[in-house]
Amino acid sequence: MNNYSNRRFTIGGIFAFVILIFLIRLFNLQIVNDEYKLSAESNSQRRVTQYAARGLIYDRNGDLLVYNQAAYDLMIIPRQVKTFDTLDFCNLIGINKEDVIHRIKKAKKHSRYRSSIFIKQLSSECYAVLQEKLYKFPGFFVQTRTLRKYPHHNAAHTLGYLGEVNDRHIEKDKYYTQGDYIGKSGLESTYEEVLRGVKGLKVYWVDVYNRIKGSFHNGDLDKNAIEGQDITTTLDIKLQEYAEELMQNKKGSIVAIDPKTGEILVKLSSPSYDPEMFVGRAMSKNYRELANNDSLRPLFDRSMIATYPPGSIFKLINALIGLQEGIITPNTRIKCHDGYHAGRFTMGCHHHKSPLDLKESIQHSCNAYYAQTFREILDAPRFGSTSNGYTNWKKHVNSFGFGTKLGTDLPSELTGFIPQATYHAKRNKTKNWKSLNIVSMAIGQGELSITPLQMANMVSCIANRGYYYTPHIVKSIGSDGKIDSKFLIKNQTTIEPKYFEPVIEGMDLVVHGGEGSTGRSSAIKDIRVCGKTGTVQNPGIDHSVYVAFAPKDDPKIALVVYVENGVWGSRYAAPISGLIIEKYLKGEISENKKYLEKRMLEADLINTKEDKQDE
Amino acid sequence: MNRRVSLIKNLDWITILLYAILVFLGWINIYAAVYNEDHQSILDATQRYGKQLIWIGAAIFIAIIILTIESKFYSAFAYPTLIVMILLLLAVLVFGVKVNGARSWFQLGSIRFQPAEFAKFATNLAIARYLSQYNFKIHKIKSLFITGLILFTPAVLILMQNDTGSALVYSVFILVLYREGLSGFVLLLALLAAIFFVFTLIYSSFTVAILIVIIAAISLKMIGIQIKQIAIAFALLAGSFGTLWLINKGTGLQLGNFSLLVISILLNGIPFLVYIYRNKIKNAALVLLLVIGSLLYTFSVSYIFEQVLEPHQQQRINELLGIQSDPYGAGYNVNQSKIAIGSGGFNGKGFLNGTQTKFNFVPEQSTDFIFCTVGEEWGFLGSALVLILHLSLILRLIFLSERQRSSFSRIYGYGVAAILFFHIAVNVGMTIGLAPVIGIPLPFFSYGGSSLWSFTILLFIFLRLDANRLELLR
């Protein structure tokens, strides 16, 4: 009855076709494409990291060295950000509009769905105001975390600092995510896993206004943060502070160890910096400034990553080896005519009485005595060759911890350098090199290099009459207090205890030998200090070094003071050592030494040196 | 008594079943969309799902009344009904309240009522009545004029209420007209218009102009002009375009490629017309006329788009066509809607477990974006089921329409099918990013009394007519 009846197929076909297109589209949206599921997740979940409070750090007497202060990071999830009142926002957090746009762009680049830091470390005042108004700015929220605070502004190199993780850290350890902090140096770095604890996670449902609507899946995904463990260090912060004062305006390093345990009491590198400089927003600026200071290198930890020729203090080692090898006895007397002469070779010595026995040779630091002894150690016929003699000598030297890493619990320790016999062969271009070729090693010069930490450890060995505990910085960890068992092991040197006494007698004479004793200025009333000065030849002004321990019969402290460009050991290094020992053992400086203390505090080797250069 | 029995017997229960399923699914999805823990009872009348249940009850009441009215009444009162509706549409412009920027609601106490929803069935009745006149010829100018008048009057009034979506619904009557004999050519033209529209905005007027020329060439071939002649015409066209292009370059007139092409077509059009006149090829003139018409259309599309449309309308279209993307601005709703649907996966997150809809990420989720809840909680299975149920209903309506003996019933049935189709296509298309965001409800699903009642009335009038199909034209 109607010609157009067949058109129902066209019309029905159009309907079916459109629905088919929809079904294909839905198939694509819901099954093929995963992007929307991810979006939905980020839309309605907020994963809030629960940062673990980082462990606190104390000194050996329970004095707080490092604690935490709350800081607030403003976070952003770019895909949840909607148009907002930029002016209001800018006023709240104190940045300008361009900056806001720039930061949003940056966050989008990181991820549109995951949160990233928008502004680091808001002040607590800013946070208080912002928290009230945050609902106006969907896509933003505040994450609380902690910053390090340092009530004492000392021991920066030892404590180390925290920094944001970089891509390498994240790749190496999946624990870290963008924006996390990690110990970058010092204690913070070696004890990172102890201090950091384990961060937790809370997952919330949030609605479109970013309001929390409750716990996600009843908190099944939540994890509580586990607090970091506290650490008690071996440092004596009062002593550290005093040592740092004494070293002000000087370049150099001090390491003091309790020889009975290997605990590091003082460890400093001068010039230093205030650890607070590496906290908060100014960190990168401060870091750049410190890192670019080429003449003073304040970031450089001289106590462990500077190596120096040890100078005369090394004569102690050669004396011990000579005794152990039977080359000399305490009574061996060696002549010195203003130096050591062999053929046309001469090694000068300052004027002193002659001949000298062992302890006098230490007192007067006689070059001739040690040149001869050293050569005899190497050339002893029983070794067959100088090279073998040297290798034997080196074995003894290594047993004091020279030429290897001591294995302390601080990062970036250097080994120093005690050459192999083959090194000398190569250098002298013959296997049959002569002991005379390397005779400068007899007096701690030449191819030797040693870190201040190793020097301090050497004094420990001598104070202990033959052994040392590996120097370490942590006294106890957490509640059970356990530390690495390797720090409880006695490391024996290759020298028998009986050979130490004559050497120690010599060190006693250095301090108490009257006229001509180079360590007199380290003497303390009622305390028997044993020491040894050194003057290390240097292309510029010589370095001043002094090692000492005290009391002689019951050593409680062994230390090295190394003052760059300090001219003679007796000038700065010895008096500073004496002051530190006295401060440690007596708690205060006796009246008769106040003038010395004042002189040391006022001595300025950094600026005067520059004056000289100006002349 | 007997009559009632025959009415019940003659009712198409398949359609009623589909209707009931859709209404029920709609209701539980509204419950899911606005679900909150404080009001867990699905019967809570302070909440939208509770209210929807009241609307459903009212809808059933309305359906029963419609079925009890004598079927002759509907054709008899078709025109008066439309007139009443037009008056209401006029009245709402004056007395109506504004909701979401559209002045299309009457407020009576706490009840709001949207006359635009009811204008649909009235217009459908009037169209059915007019087209079913004895001896009706659709291609007569007068027929086209009156048909247009019936469709455009309510459409324009609704447009004046700022309710673009509801106004556009009337465009779907072209399918009904097609069924009643409107040339397929017109349908094709409408399709081409849509394609040109999209291409003009996505690419450029020039691209579309080239497209037009190619279509013209194909049409010329189809009406029997030899390839050689077409080739000559094209060589001339290309030649003049090239010349013009060079002149343009040389003189620095800075005319666009589109203008150059239009000028060359006009230049060549004159000898072309002379040739056609001599050879008396009537259809070729029509092709030329169409080419010129299309060019004008293309030009006006880009003109209207840039000069007439407001920025937010431009944005919506740009967003839809993928010309620019701003998921936080104009594209926010669609983007959130796609996320909700997409996150449903194959079998969905489960009833009441949708997070995107529950936490209000999707705007208007119980009304225009109700399909998101379906997509998120019931997944691909659920959304496909809903679409297929709707399609089944529409195809069933076509089937029923074709079995009518009365043209009035048939035309009305097609109108119902077309209106439902338009709503589904635009609403679902919008939620999955295939249609622009124009707020029209998903039939039987979207929250709201007006739309539910309007679709119920539309459908049940037809069911009433269908139940009487054997009595009429006896």
Ligand SMILES: [Zn+2]
């Ligand atoms: Zn001498």
